[in-house]
Amino acid sequence: NAGVTQTPKFRILKIGQSMTLQCAQDMNHNYMYWYRQDPGMGLKLIYYSVGAGITDKGEVPNGYNVSRSTTEDFPLRLELAAPSQTSVYFCASSYSGTVSNTEAFFGQGTRLTVV
Amino acid sequence: ILNVEQSPQSLHVQEGDSTNFTCSFPSSNFYALHWYRWETAKSPEALFVMTLNGDEKKKGRISATLNTKEGYSYLYIKGSQPEDSATYLCAFTSGTYKYIFGTGTRLKVLA
Numbered sequence: 001n002a003g004v005t006q007t008p009k010f011r012i013l014k015i016g017q018s019m020t021l022q023c024a025q026d027m028n029h030n031y032m033y034w035y036r037q038d039p040g041m042g043l044k045l046i047y048y049s050v051g052a053g054i055t056d057k058g059e060v061p062n063g064y065n066v067s068r069s070t071t072e073d074f075p076l077r078l079e080l081a082a083p084s085q086t087s088v089y090f091c092a093s094s095y096s097g098t099v100s101n102t103e104a105f106f107g108q109g110t111r112l113t114v115v
Numbered sequence: 116i117l118n119v120e121q122s123p124q125s126l127h128v129q130e131g132d133s134t135n136f137t138c139s140f141p142s143s144n145f146y147a148l149h150w151y152r153w154e155t156a157k158s159p160e161a162l163f164v165m166t167l168n169g170d171e172k173k174k175g176r177i178s179a180t181l182n183t184k185e186g187y188s189y190l191y192i193k194g195s196q197p198e199d200s201a202t203y204l205c206a207f208t209s210g211t212y213k214y215i216f217g218t219g220t221r222l223k224v225l226a
Contacts, residue, residue: 103161
């Protein structure tokens with residue numbers, strides 16, 4: 001039972017480079033999320049999606065893009081990496097978002113360093 | 116802007132001690148309050164989801180209460196063990212599809 005799978009686990013980028021963080025879930029969840037975790041700051045929502053073809057901005061979307069062409073996949077794209085994007089990134093999914101008794105399932109995280 | 120606050124930020128307790136933490140959240144437009152346990156180098160795992168004022172949930176030595184009218188939830192750990200050492204996150208959900216997380220309480224249980 002794979003759950004939520006994120007790749008890569010670690011990455012070092014140079015300033016100005018681009019990359020895509022992959023996220024896939026096999027639980028047929030309709031809601032998916034990208035969070036970043038900075039020290040002492042908890043989890044901040046970057047983007048979320050309520051279903052294939054639908055995405056929306058979270059609290060800190062600048063510098064990122066997402067797409068949701070299938071229910072299973074929700075990649076996060078960094079176009080021009082900046083040192084401020086050094087963080088740990090978590091992808092999560094849930095069956096119906098905020099309806100009662102619905103928990104979010106998290107991937108293992110991607111540690112990104114921009115130098 | 117919805118704000119979820121947790122206190123204390125960090126906590127050291129001796130093995131066998133009981134402890135509790137607080138999560139404060141907006142009392143308007145409430146849907147659910149979630150507690151997650153987050154061990155170092157792992158991903159957060161759900162402990163409880165609570166939806167009704169007065170809800171109490173229990174899992175082993177860990178329990179939680181919810182007061183939606185005043186906007187707070189308590190997480191209790193009875194007889195703390197070293198394996199309870201983790202960051203405990205709460206998340207608030209309202210009428211949107213987003214989980215708004217607090218910054219967490221980092222618990223260290225000393226053997």
